[in-house]
Amino acid sequence: MAVRASGADSYILCELAGATYALRSDDIEQLEMVGLLTPVPNAPSFVDGVTSVRGRVIPAISLRARFGFERVPTDLRSRLIVVRHDGRSVCLIVDSAREFATIPADAIQPPPDGLAEISTRYLRGMAHLGERLVLLLDVAELLRVTSTGPEASDATALLPAFS
Amino acid sequence: MRKVLVVDDSATMRRMIIATLTSLGSVAFEQAVSGLEAIERLTLSPIDLVMLDLNMPDMHGLEVLRFMRAQESLRDIPVVILTTRGDEESRSAALRDGVSLYLTKPFNPPDLAVQVRTLLEGAAA
Amino acid sequence: MSDSEQFVDQFIDDYFSECDEHLATVRRVLLALEDDPSGAATQGGMLELQRALHTIKGLSGMVGLAAAEQVAHTMEDGVRAIGKHPTVVRPALLELLFAGENLLEQAIASRRRHGAPPPTDAYVARMRGAIGHGAGFVGAPVQHVPGMGLALSSDASVVSVEAGARQRFDFTPSAAASARGTGVETVRRWLLSLGEIVEATPRVRAEGGVTFEFVVAMRRGAQPIEEWRADGLEWADFEVMPREAPADMPDAARAATPAANLVRVDLARLDDVMRMVGEMVLTRSRLDAVIERMASRHLGEQEDLEEANEALERQLRNLREGVMRIRLVPIGEVFERMRFAVREMARESGAVIRLDFEGGATEIDKVVVDRMLEPLMHLVRNSVSHGIESRTQRLAAGKPAEGRVSLRARAAGDRIMLEIEDDGAGLDAARVASRARELGLMPRNGRLDDETMLDLVCTPGFSTRDQADMGSGRGVGMSVVRSAVRALGGELFLQSRAGLGACFTIELPLTLMIADAIIVQVGEQVMAIPQLSLREIVPMEELVLTRMENNEMVSYRGGVLPLVRLASLFGFPTTVAANRGHVLVVGSDSQMAGLVVDRLQGLREIVMHPISDPLVTVTGVSGATELADGRVSLILDAAALVRRTTREAHGSTR
Secondary structure, three states, X not given: OOOOOOOEXXXXXEEEOOEEEEEEHHHEEEEEEOOOOEOOOOOOOOXXXXXXXXXXXXXEEEHHHHOOOOXXXXXXXXXXXXXXXXXXEEEEEEXXXXXXXXXXXXXXXXXXXXXXXOOHHHEEEEEEEOXXXXXXXXXXXXXXXXXXXXXXXXXXXXXXXXX | OEEEEEEOOOHHHHHHHHHHHHOOOOEXXXXXXXXXXXXXXXXXXXXXEEEEOOOXXXXXXXXXXXXXXXXXXXXXXXXXXXXXXXXXXXXXXXXXXXXXXXXXXXXXXXXXXHHHHHHHHHHHO | OOHHHHHXXXXXXXXXXXXXXXXXXXXHHHHHXXXXXXXXXXXXXXXXXXXXXXXXHHHHHHOOOHHHHHHHHHHHHHXXXXXXXXXXXXXXXXXXXXXXXXXXXXXXXXXXXXXXXXXXXXXXXXXHXXXXXXXXXXXXXXXXXXXXXXXXXXXXXXXXHHHOOEEEEEEOOOHHHHHOOOOHHHHHHHHXXXXXXXXXXXXXXXXXXEEEEEEEEEOOOOOXXXXXXXXXXXXXXXXXXXXXXXXXXXXXXXXXXXXXXXXXXXXXXXXXXXHHHHHHHHHHHHHHHHHHHHHXXXXXXXXXXXXXXXXXXXXXXXXXXXXXXXXXXXXXXXXXXXXXXXXXXXXXXXXXXXXXXXXXXXXXXXXXXXXXXXXXXXXXXXXXXHHOOOHHHHHHOOOOOOEEEEEEEEXXXXXXXXXXXXXXXXXXXXXXXXXXXXXXXOOOOOOOOHHHHHHHHOOOOOOOOOOOXXXXXXXXXXXXXXXXXXXXXXXXXXXXXXXXXXXXXXXXXXXXXXEEEEEEEEOOEEEEEEHHHEEEEEEHHHOXXXXXXXXEEEEEOOEEEEEEEHHHHHOOOOOOOOOOOEEXXXXXXXOEEEEEEOEXXXXXXXXXXXXXXXXXXXXXXXXXXXXXXXXXXXXXXXXXXXXXXXXXXXXXXX
């Protein structure tokens, strides 16, 4: 990924189980209230289902479940963050998302090894914003599909590109 | 608002040229996909500048240029020939026939914009 | 990303699609050149070829794809050399031009994949060498600026002109005609439908304005249409001069004549329109619900509203069909590509293959066409490299030495059938059987009918050849062919006759996106199933349930129907007793299944969205739709559920 000439990217900050995470604005298509989700049978456990976002039907990932936290019911503060990566659009469900921040590239440090709560594989790095510690999420890793059968991968490779 | 006629048989190329010249602001565009259509557009509406491709079906760009230069009403319209590399042998013919600028593709968008602006301003003065 | 990269990125899709068009022209003209050794009939084609290459060169330069720019440039030189020295250099140059087209495709594809472009230096050197062999051609100045007023001044086009009558047409453009969309380009296309334009000259009129003078070499029997006069085209009445040699255009050239009033539409924009239509369908169904609620309160103007609502429904249906028709393109273009592939393969193997087409004008959804290119290519290659026997074998079997591959397309209701048939040896049942035994896939009864054979060869990793040869080693395997067909809601069939040949049939939906569907309830979930895939709906109470090991079945029309309880299959808690609910009978005559649902909610028109994200691709679910309450419902994939059921039923009886 190219770093901006200014050396700083803009991010959207979201809250999850008491910690602050950041997603690069460039990876984000839009923010939505959490609407109705339709469960999809036999999908990975961290997928809460599919939902319709502006005429497209896309999967919604519970970030809490993805990180191994306990699921909580969504409320008015919960948000769907629609991220786009590698031609796919996927919703991430977070506890809240209200702030924007610019994080200079040189303020980003590698993720600490012994971070207690979540596996560092989902992190691109971390940064301090004033007093707060912000964890930068790696969208590619969040969306990675861990297991698909050969038939499924064949079929998806050849599905028409409607979206 | 100045009006630029973009003549090229490739739709993608016309889009690229228009996108480039849109940066000049306050420019409107007409398009033609062939030499014949270029002449038609020129006779139907006032044009301030022509971006002209050479290799086109049924009427070559140089013929369009010669036709324009032979007409009282079209003689003074600046013509920029923008042709694909490899047609260099047409350059001297084009210069003889009074082309304002002879450029080759691939073009550099910012450079092209600057050169066309100069021509448009010159024509307005 | 730099500014120039950003500039290029903006146009890269335009670049790909325009190059596709020009490459199709290049292939068509090259094939015509090959079929016409004299070259006289294809002079117009040569100019077209040159222009297509020239445009590819220019565009490739703009997007910074030097490999394609260089190859196109080299090919242009080769085309000019053919024009100069028709007999001396022709066969070698033509071969190089075919190779060049291939290289151009590769170069452009490399950009699509963001990969490294193929090396081109060797190709350029070979072409230079071949051109050099044309006596005296080395270093000759390239002169291709046609003279004033006569653009098509090549000798050969004059020859073909001699053969037909010339007719002059004058067109005077006017603002009024222009506003109606009739301009000199429209006129040019009209005239191209009559013959070949040999002269096109603008003349300034004394009273101001311009008149275009066209001289057309008329094809025999061609007549201008009187209505054209209303748009400013004039011609003197004329007699068609009787001549011996008709100046008929070759087929390829006629195919190239652009139909009048064609507009190119970006598929993505069309999808946007379709999405909007989909949203309107949705809004209308909300309106339905409101009207229904009003009805219960006996409000006065409700009838008018109902009427308007019904009209809206009709109009929406028409609009939807209109948009879907725009997406249809003739399959013939894909067939043409097969001709090219077969030619290459035949050249590599030395076989003599005749390729027949039927129904090239059959129209099919653009997306479907694009997705079917690779699978069709694979099936055709299979026919050529595995199906058609060697010349000696054919003669020994009393067949003509020339092998035949036929491509057929036809529409049957809302389905499209594509057939790929060869007159080769048929599938080698003994080989398939031995491989099936090796993999432990041989059915117990040992019978290898067409359906079983197809299932076997479509099993990933199944190949009856010990080593992949050039022909079928590239591209996709049979399992991917079938997945691709099924991903589009289609099915693949096989008919193989030992010693006589094989025929693969691909059955596809004509259009996608919208369907009438039965809305059902499975546990607490609302799901949809396209009405077209339903044979019948039977209440559970009317059926007699039998249990066999873990399978439930009912007797149905003299046979046995295996049941699938969707709630338990999907892991939803069911809301009705085991002997309640409804059975949706789906499948073909030979393979049927009954899908058990809790409740029926009715028939609805739904907008189908494919679910393509790998996180949520699930067997038995083909897509999703949004119902009136805004909630997404999953669409059941009847074909996949039947396959799954039959497979399980087989598994348990073995």
